[in-house]
Amino acid sequence: MRSPQPLHNGVADNNRSPSAPRFHSTVAEHKLRRFNSLILVFRLTSFSFSLASSIFMLATSRTGDSPRWYHFDTFRFVVASNAIVATYSLFEMSASVWEISRGATLFPEVLQVWFDFGHDQIFAYLLLSASAAGTSMARTLKDMDTCTVSNSFCVQTDIAIALGYASFLFLGFTSLLSGFRLVCFILNGSRFHL
Protein backbone atom coordinates (compact mmCIF):
# COMPACT_ATOMS: atom_id res chain seq x y z
CA MET A 1 0.00 0.00 0.00
CA ARG A 2 1.47 3.35 -0.94
CA SER A 3 1.43 5.89 1.85
CA PRO A 4 -0.92 8.84 1.26
CA GLN A 5 0.66 12.07 0.13
CA PRO A 6 -1.72 14.75 1.34
CA LEU A 7 -1.91 17.78 -0.91
CA HIS A 8 -2.62 21.07 0.76
CA ASN A 9 -6.40 21.50 0.58
CA GLY A 10 -6.43 18.84 -2.13
CA VAL A 11 -5.39 21.17 -4.98
CA ALA A 12 -3.92 19.08 -7.81
CA ASP A 13 -0.20 19.84 -7.95
CA ASN A 14 0.77 19.58 -11.59
CA ASN A 15 4.46 20.22 -10.87
CA ARG A 16 4.74 17.20 -8.61
CA SER A 17 5.71 14.72 -11.30
CA PRO A 18 6.94 15.62 -14.78
CA SER A 19 5.53 12.32 -16.08
CA ALA A 20 1.97 13.16 -14.99
CA PRO A 21 0.41 14.53 -18.17
CA ARG A 22 -2.03 17.41 -18.36
CA PHE A 23 -4.58 14.78 -19.46
CA HIS A 24 -4.84 13.67 -15.82
CA SER A 25 -5.72 17.08 -14.51
CA THR A 26 -8.54 17.61 -17.02
CA VAL A 27 -10.19 14.20 -17.35
CA ALA A 28 -9.75 13.27 -13.69
CA GLU A 29 -10.98 16.67 -12.52
CA HIS A 30 -13.98 16.42 -14.82
CA LYS A 31 -14.83 12.96 -13.41
CA LEU A 32 -14.28 14.16 -9.84
CA ARG A 33 -16.58 17.13 -10.46
CA ARG A 34 -19.35 14.79 -11.65
CA PHE A 35 -18.75 12.52 -8.65
CA ASN A 36 -18.95 15.50 -6.28
CA SER A 37 -22.11 16.75 -7.99
CA LEU A 38 -23.71 13.34 -7.38
CA ILE A 39 -22.75 13.55 -3.69
CA LEU A 40 -24.20 17.08 -3.57
CA VAL A 41 -27.53 15.89 -5.00
CA PHE A 42 -27.72 13.05 -2.45
CA ARG A 43 -26.89 15.45 0.38
CA LEU A 44 -29.55 17.90 -0.78
CA THR A 45 -32.17 15.12 -0.85
CA SER A 46 -31.11 13.87 2.58
CA PHE A 47 -31.24 17.43 3.95
CA SER A 48 -34.74 18.00 2.58
CA PHE A 49 -36.13 14.79 4.01
CA SER A 50 -34.62 15.22 7.46
CA LEU A 51 -35.72 18.87 7.66
CA ALA A 52 -39.24 17.87 6.60
CA SER A 53 -39.22 15.07 9.19
CA SER A 54 -38.24 17.44 12.02
CA ILE A 55 -40.86 19.98 10.99
CA PHE A 56 -43.60 17.33 10.71
CA MET A 57 -42.80 16.00 14.18
CA LEU A 58 -42.58 19.50 15.72
CA ALA A 59 -45.89 20.47 14.12
CA THR A 60 -47.95 17.56 15.49
CA SER A 61 -51.47 18.70 16.33
CA ARG A 62 -51.92 20.87 19.43
CA THR A 63 -55.64 20.26 19.85
CA GLY A 64 -57.14 19.51 23.26
CA ASP A 65 -55.67 16.58 25.18
CA SER A 66 -53.70 15.24 22.23
CA PRO A 67 -50.21 14.09 23.29
CA ARG A 68 -47.18 16.07 22.06
CA TRP A 69 -43.93 14.75 20.67
CA TYR A 70 -41.91 15.87 23.69
CA HIS A 71 -43.95 13.62 25.97
CA PHE A 72 -42.10 10.63 24.47
CA ASP A 73 -38.33 10.12 24.81
CA THR A 74 -38.25 8.21 21.53
CA PHE A 75 -39.88 11.01 19.52
CA ARG A 76 -37.47 13.51 21.09
CA PHE A 77 -34.66 11.26 19.82
CA VAL A 78 -36.25 11.25 16.34
CA VAL A 79 -36.48 15.07 16.26
CA ALA A 80 -32.92 15.50 17.56
CA SER A 81 -31.42 13.02 15.08
CA ASN A 82 -33.22 14.55 12.11
CA ALA A 83 -32.21 18.07 13.18
CA ILE A 84 -28.57 16.98 13.56
CA VAL A 85 -28.57 15.32 10.14
CA ALA A 86 -30.20 18.38 8.54
CA THR A 87 -27.58 20.70 10.06
CA TYR A 88 -24.72 18.39 9.08
CA SER A 89 -26.08 18.03 5.51
CA LEU A 90 -26.33 21.81 5.20
CA PHE A 91 -22.69 22.20 6.25
CA GLU A 92 -21.54 19.40 3.93
CA MET A 93 -23.49 20.94 1.05
CA SER A 94 -21.59 24.21 1.50
CA ALA A 95 -18.31 22.27 1.61
CA SER A 96 -19.34 20.41 -1.54
CA VAL A 97 -20.28 23.60 -3.40
CA TRP A 98 -16.95 25.14 -2.31
CA GLU A 99 -15.08 22.07 -3.63
CA ILE A 100 -16.94 22.01 -6.96
CA SER A 101 -16.51 25.75 -7.55
CA ARG A 102 -12.87 26.11 -6.42
CA GLY A 103 -11.50 22.64 -7.19
CA ALA A 104 -10.10 22.39 -3.65
CA THR A 105 -11.46 20.88 -0.45
CA LEU A 106 -12.53 23.13 2.45
CA PHE A 107 -10.25 21.35 4.96
CA PRO A 108 -6.90 19.77 4.00
CA GLU A 109 -7.67 16.77 1.80
CA VAL A 110 -6.69 14.04 4.28
CA LEU A 111 -8.91 15.58 6.96
CA GLN A 112 -11.79 16.16 4.56
CA VAL A 113 -12.07 12.58 3.28
CA TRP A 114 -11.92 11.08 6.79
CA PHE A 115 -14.31 13.73 8.19
CA ASP A 116 -16.88 13.12 5.45
CA PHE A 117 -16.83 9.34 5.65
CA GLY A 118 -16.73 9.17 9.46
CA HIS A 119 -19.62 11.56 9.95
CA ASP A 120 -21.67 10.03 7.12
CA GLN A 121 -21.37 6.61 8.73
CA ILE A 122 -22.13 7.76 12.27
CA PHE A 123 -25.09 9.94 11.28
CA ALA A 124 -26.53 7.25 9.01
CA TYR A 125 -26.48 4.81 11.93
CA LEU A 126 -27.88 7.49 14.26
CA LEU A 127 -30.76 8.29 11.93
CA LEU A 128 -31.58 4.63 11.33
CA SER A 129 -31.66 3.85 15.03
CA ALA A 130 -33.88 6.89 15.70
CA SER A 131 -36.27 5.86 12.94
CA ALA A 132 -36.36 2.22 14.09
CA ALA A 133 -36.97 3.27 17.70
CA GLY A 134 -39.67 5.68 16.47
CA THR A 135 -41.35 2.89 14.51
CA SER A 136 -41.41 0.66 17.57
CA MET A 137 -42.91 3.49 19.64
CA ALA A 138 -45.53 4.29 16.98
CA ARG A 139 -46.60 0.62 16.90
CA THR A 140 -46.86 0.56 20.69
CA LEU A 141 -49.06 3.68 20.64
CA LYS A 142 -51.33 2.02 18.07
CA ASP A 143 -51.82 -0.95 20.45
CA MET A 144 -52.75 1.45 23.25
CA ASP A 145 -55.62 3.92 23.23
CA THR A 146 -53.55 6.93 22.18
CA CYS A 147 -54.26 6.55 18.45
CA THR A 148 -58.02 6.13 18.84
CA VAL A 149 -58.17 9.29 20.96
CA SER A 150 -55.97 11.39 18.71
CA ASN A 151 -55.54 9.83 15.29
CA SER A 152 -53.92 12.86 13.63
CA PHE A 153 -50.99 12.73 16.07
CA CYS A 154 -50.26 9.12 15.06
CA VAL A 155 -50.54 9.88 11.35
CA GLN A 156 -48.16 12.83 11.67
CA THR A 157 -45.57 10.86 13.65
CA ASP A 158 -45.80 8.03 11.08
CA ILE A 159 -45.08 10.50 8.27
CA ALA A 160 -42.17 12.07 10.21
CA ILE A 161 -40.63 8.63 10.79
CA ALA A 162 -41.06 7.65 7.12
CA LEU A 163 -39.31 10.89 6.08
CA GLY A 164 -36.49 9.99 8.49
CA TYR A 165 -36.08 6.62 6.74
CA ALA A 166 -35.95 8.37 3.34
CA SER A 167 -33.26 10.72 4.63
CA PHE A 168 -31.30 7.74 5.99
CA LEU A 169 -31.46 6.05 2.57
CA PHE A 170 -29.79 8.98 0.81
CA LEU A 171 -27.30 9.50 3.64
CA GLY A 172 -26.42 5.80 3.29
CA PHE A 173 -25.76 6.25 -0.44
CA THR A 174 -23.63 9.32 0.33
CA SER A 175 -21.66 7.32 2.86
CA LEU A 176 -20.90 4.69 0.20
CA LEU A 177 -19.61 7.39 -2.16
CA SER A 178 -17.52 9.14 0.50
CA GLY A 179 -16.20 5.70 1.54
CA PHE A 180 -15.12 5.12 -2.07
CA ARG A 181 -13.36 8.50 -2.08
CA LEU A 182 -11.63 7.65 1.19
CA VAL A 183 -10.29 4.31 -0.06
CA CYS A 184 -9.09 6.04 -3.26
CA PHE A 185 -7.22 8.45 -1.01
CA ILE A 186 -5.73 5.67 1.13
CA LEU A 187 -4.61 3.68 -1.92
CA ASN A 188 -3.46 6.46 -4.25
CA GLY A 189 -2.79 9.41 -1.94
CA SER A 190 -5.41 11.42 -3.80
CA ARG A 191 -9.19 11.50 -3.97
CA PHE A 192 -8.88 11.49 -7.78
CA HIS A 193 -9.70 7.93 -8.73
CA LEU A 194 -8.06 7.84 -12.17
Added chain:
Amino acid sequence: MRSPQPLHNGVADNNRSPSAPRFHSTVAEHKLRRFNSLILVFRLTSFSFSLASSIFMLATSRTGDSPRWYHFDTFRFVVASNAIVATYSLFEMSASVWEISRGATLFPEVLQVWFDFGHDQIFAYLLLSASAAGTSMARTLKDMDTCTVSNSFCVQTDIAIALGYASFLFLGFTSLLSGFRLVCFILNGSRFHL
Protein backbone atom coordinates in the same frame (compact mmCIF):
# COMPACT_ATOMS: atom_id res chain seq x y z
CA MET B 1 -10.59 3.92 -13.42
CA ARG B 2 -9.21 0.63 -14.67
CA SER B 3 -11.85 -1.95 -15.38
CA PRO B 4 -11.80 -4.95 -13.04
CA GLN B 5 -10.26 -8.14 -14.38
CA PRO B 6 -11.95 -10.90 -12.40
CA LEU B 7 -9.74 -13.90 -11.73
CA HIS B 8 -11.45 -17.26 -11.54
CA ASN B 9 -12.17 -17.78 -7.83
CA GLY B 10 -9.61 -15.11 -7.07
CA VAL B 11 -6.55 -17.35 -7.45
CA ALA B 12 -3.49 -15.20 -8.11
CA ASP B 13 -2.48 -15.74 -11.73
CA ASN B 14 1.29 -15.43 -11.82
CA ASN B 15 1.45 -15.86 -15.60
CA ARG B 16 -0.77 -12.87 -16.26
CA SER B 17 2.01 -10.32 -16.57
CA PRO B 18 5.70 -11.10 -17.02
CA SER B 19 6.55 -7.83 -15.28
CA ALA B 20 4.69 -8.80 -12.08
CA PRO B 21 7.47 -10.18 -9.89
CA ARG B 22 7.16 -13.17 -7.55
CA PHE B 23 7.56 -10.59 -4.75
CA HIS B 24 3.93 -9.59 -5.31
CA SER B 25 2.55 -13.06 -4.85
CA THR B 26 4.33 -13.63 -1.52
CA VAL B 27 4.18 -10.25 0.23
CA ALA B 28 0.69 -9.40 -1.02
CA GLU B 29 -0.63 -12.85 -0.18
CA HIS B 30 0.88 -12.63 3.29
CA LYS B 31 -0.78 -9.24 3.86
CA LEU B 32 -4.08 -10.48 2.47
CA ARG B 33 -3.94 -13.50 4.77
CA ARG B 34 -3.50 -11.22 7.81
CA PHE B 35 -6.32 -8.99 6.57
CA ASN B 36 -8.60 -12.03 6.14
CA SER B 37 -7.64 -13.33 9.59
CA LEU B 38 -8.70 -9.98 11.08
CA ILE B 39 -12.05 -10.23 9.28
CA LEU B 40 -12.42 -13.80 10.59
CA VAL B 41 -11.84 -12.67 14.19
CA PHE B 42 -14.43 -9.90 13.83
CA ARG B 43 -16.93 -12.32 12.31
CA LEU B 44 -16.37 -14.83 15.11
CA THR B 45 -16.98 -12.10 17.73
CA SER B 46 -20.09 -10.89 15.94
CA PHE B 47 -21.38 -14.48 15.66
CA SER B 48 -20.83 -15.13 19.37
CA PHE B 49 -22.64 -11.97 20.45
CA SER B 50 -25.63 -12.43 18.17
CA LEU B 51 -25.99 -16.10 19.10
CA ALA B 52 -25.81 -15.19 22.80
CA SER B 53 -28.38 -12.43 22.23
CA SER B 54 -30.86 -14.82 20.56
CA ILE B 55 -30.40 -17.42 23.30
CA PHE B 56 -30.85 -14.84 26.08
CA MET B 57 -34.05 -13.56 24.52
CA LEU B 58 -35.41 -17.07 23.86
CA ALA B 59 -34.62 -18.12 27.44
CA THR B 60 -36.50 -15.29 29.17
CA SER B 61 -38.12 -16.52 32.38
CA ARG B 62 -41.18 -18.75 32.04
CA THR B 63 -42.48 -18.24 35.57
CA GLY B 64 -46.17 -17.61 36.25
CA ASP B 65 -47.75 -14.69 34.42
CA SER B 66 -44.45 -13.24 33.21
CA PRO B 67 -44.69 -12.02 29.61
CA ARG B 68 -42.73 -13.90 26.91
CA TRP B 69 -40.66 -12.44 24.12
CA TYR B 70 -43.10 -13.58 21.42
CA HIS B 71 -45.84 -11.43 22.93
CA PHE B 72 -44.03 -8.37 21.55
CA ASP B 73 -43.48 -7.76 17.80
CA THR B 74 -40.32 -5.78 18.53
CA PHE B 75 -38.67 -8.56 20.53
CA ARG B 76 -39.56 -11.04 17.78
CA PHE B 77 -37.74 -8.70 15.38
CA VAL B 78 -34.72 -8.67 17.75
CA VAL B 79 -34.61 -12.49 17.91
CA ALA B 80 -35.03 -12.86 14.14
CA SER B 81 -32.32 -10.28 13.31
CA ASN B 82 -29.82 -11.80 15.71
CA ALA B 83 -30.55 -15.31 14.43
CA ILE B 84 -30.10 -14.14 10.82
CA VAL B 85 -26.80 -12.42 11.65
CA ALA B 86 -25.55 -15.50 13.55
CA THR B 87 -26.36 -17.77 10.58
CA TYR B 88 -24.79 -15.36 8.09
CA SER B 89 -21.66 -14.96 10.25
CA LEU B 90 -21.32 -18.75 10.49
CA PHE B 91 -21.50 -19.05 6.71
CA GLU B 92 -19.02 -16.20 6.19
CA MET B 93 -16.64 -17.72 8.72
CA SER B 94 -16.57 -20.96 6.69
CA ALA B 95 -15.96 -18.92 3.52
CA SER B 96 -13.17 -17.04 5.31
CA VAL B 97 -11.51 -20.22 6.58
CA TRP B 98 -11.75 -21.67 3.06
CA GLU B 99 -10.12 -18.55 1.61
CA ILE B 100 -7.31 -18.46 4.20
CA SER B 101 -6.54 -22.18 3.86
CA ARG B 102 -6.78 -22.46 0.04
CA GLY B 103 -5.81 -18.94 -1.03
CA ALA B 104 -8.92 -18.71 -3.23
CA THR B 105 -12.39 -17.32 -2.62
CA LEU B 106 -15.40 -19.64 -2.31
CA PHE B 107 -17.35 -17.87 -5.07
CA PRO B 108 -15.68 -16.17 -8.07
CA GLU B 109 -13.78 -13.15 -6.72
CA VAL B 110 -16.04 -10.44 -8.22
CA LEU B 111 -19.13 -12.10 -6.72
CA GLN B 112 -17.45 -12.72 -3.37
CA VAL B 113 -16.35 -9.11 -2.71
CA TRP B 114 -19.76 -7.69 -3.65
CA PHE B 115 -21.62 -10.42 -1.72
CA ASP B 116 -19.57 -9.82 1.43
CA PHE B 117 -19.85 -6.04 1.43
CA GLY B 118 -23.53 -5.94 0.42
CA HIS B 119 -24.62 -8.42 3.08
CA ASP B 120 -22.39 -6.90 5.77
CA GLN B 121 -23.97 -3.49 5.17
CA ILE B 122 -27.57 -4.74 5.06
CA PHE B 123 -27.23 -6.99 8.11
CA ALA B 124 -25.42 -4.28 10.11
CA TYR B 125 -28.31 -1.89 9.44
CA LEU B 126 -30.84 -4.65 10.19
CA LEU B 127 -29.23 -5.48 13.51
CA LEU B 128 -28.93 -1.83 14.53
CA SER B 129 -32.57 -1.12 13.75
CA ALA B 130 -33.66 -4.24 15.68
CA SER B 131 -31.56 -3.22 18.68
CA ALA B 132 -32.79 0.40 18.58
CA ALA B 133 -36.42 -0.73 18.30
CA GLY B 134 -35.80 -3.20 21.14
CA THR B 135 -34.36 -0.41 23.31
CA SER B 136 -37.40 1.76 22.70
CA MET B 137 -39.70 -1.14 23.61
CA ALA B 138 -37.70 -1.97 26.75
CA ARG B 139 -37.96 1.67 27.89
CA THR B 140 -41.72 1.65 27.26
CA LEU B 141 -42.11 -1.53 29.34
CA LYS B 142 -40.21 0.12 32.21
CA ASP B 143 -42.67 3.02 32.17
CA MET B 144 -45.56 0.56 32.35
CA ASP B 145 -46.15 -1.99 35.10
CA THR B 146 -44.56 -4.91 33.26
CA CYS B 147 -41.13 -4.50 34.85
CA THR B 148 -42.38 -4.20 38.41
CA VAL B 149 -44.42 -7.39 37.99
CA SER B 150 -41.66 -9.38 36.35
CA ASN B 151 -38.26 -7.74 36.74
CA SER B 152 -36.20 -10.71 35.51
CA PHE B 153 -37.90 -10.54 32.10
CA CYS B 154 -36.84 -6.90 31.71
CA VAL B 155 -33.27 -7.59 32.83
CA GLN B 156 -32.95 -10.48 30.39
CA THR B 157 -34.31 -8.49 27.44
CA ASP B 158 -31.93 -5.62 28.33
CA ILE B 159 -28.98 -8.02 28.23
CA ALA B 160 -30.15 -9.54 24.94
CA ILE B 161 -30.43 -6.08 23.37
CA ALA B 162 -26.99 -5.04 24.66
CA LEU B 163 -25.48 -8.20 23.14
CA GLY B 164 -27.18 -7.28 19.86
CA TYR B 165 -25.46 -3.85 19.94
CA ALA B 166 -22.09 -5.55 20.57
CA SER B 167 -22.66 -7.84 17.60
CA PHE B 168 -23.59 -4.84 15.44
CA LEU B 169 -20.36 -3.09 16.43
CA PHE B 170 -18.19 -5.94 15.15
CA LEU B 171 -20.34 -6.44 12.06
CA GLY B 172 -19.88 -2.71 11.36
CA PHE B 173 -16.08 -3.07 11.58
CA THR B 174 -16.26 -6.10 9.28
CA SER B 175 -18.33 -4.11 6.81
CA LEU B 176 -15.61 -1.38 6.75
CA LEU B 177 -12.95 -4.02 5.98
CA SER B 178 -15.01 -5.75 3.30
CA GLY B 179 -15.79 -2.31 1.84
CA PHE B 180 -12.05 -1.62 1.65
CA ARG B 181 -11.54 -4.97 -0.13
CA LEU B 182 -14.36 -4.13 -2.56
CA VAL B 183 -12.91 -0.73 -3.51
CA CYS B 184 -9.46 -2.37 -3.96
CA PHE B 185 -11.15 -4.77 -6.35
CA ILE B 186 -12.96 -2.00 -8.24
CA LEU B 187 -9.78 0.09 -8.58
CA ASN B 188 -7.18 -2.63 -9.20
CA GLY B 189 -9.18 -5.60 -10.45
CA SER B 190 -7.95 -7.64 -7.50
CA ARG B 191 -8.67 -7.84 -3.78
CA PHE B 192 -4.89 -7.73 -3.23
CA HIS B 193 -4.26 -4.17 -2.10
CA LEU B 194 -0.54 -3.94 -2.87
